[in-house]
Amino acid sequence: MAQQTTEIELIPVTAQDIMGERKAMYGAFVASIPWAIGATVAVLVGIYLFWG
DSSP states (O other), X not given: OOOXXXXXXXXXXXXXXXXXXXXXXXXXXXXXXXXXXXXXXXXHHHHHHHHO
């Protein structure tokens, strides 16, 4: 059976490298909050109207 070698190059990661990705992720999270609140309210109102 042939041997398989794995080489991983580790490069130093700085805050500047990941800051753009983190800001984009945070922006998407904050933008989803009103949608989540609206969906929750819609479900609760639907439950109230259906079983209320």
